[in-house]
Amino acid sequence: VEKGGKPSELAPIDVLVTTADPTKEPPLTTANTVLSILAVDYPVDKIACYVFDNGAAMLTFEALAETSEFARKWVPFCKKFNIEPRALEWYFARKVDYLRDKLSSSFVCEGTSCNKGSFTTWD
Numbered sequence: 001v002e003k004g005g006k007p008s009e010l011a012p013i014d015v016l017v018t019t020a021d022p023t024k025e026p027p028l029t030t031a032n033t034v035l036s037i038l039a040v041d042y043p044v045d046k047i048a049c050y051v052f053d054n055g056a057a058m059l060t061f062e063a064l065a066e067t068s069e070f071a072r073k074w075v076p077f078c079k080k081f082n083i084e085p086r087a088l089e090w091y092f093a094r095k096v097d098y099l100r101d102k103l104s105s106s107f108v109c110e111g112t113s114c115n116k117g118s119f120t121t122w123d
Helices: 027-038 058-081 088-093 105-112
Strands: 013-019 047-053
Touching: 013 027, 027 047, 027 058, 027 088, 047 058
Parallel strands: 013 047
Antiparallel strands: none
8 A cells, every 4th residue: 555545556576585505695695685675665565575495594594583573673764764775784884974964863863772772672
């Protein structure tokens, strides 16, 4: 559903992410890929992300479980403050001041969890 209550005319899409061996394909890479898909600017009821792990690695499973929890905070945060790029790896790796002209007290408080004083908890 788009803004204004109209149904979205965008087609539903399924995105498949494959992985097999965490020693050759680091789970962080898979996690960043999934997080980027979840953060895409597309109606949430029109996109699905599936991970096929042929290696059934516990390390990959645990990394994706953490990614899922983090996405619950990161995706709304990106949408609220118009964060681009939404891929964490790209966002933090570049030497660009993404906050220029975007810095507000609500951004700082939400991004740093000023209630608890800890950036890592995002509560």
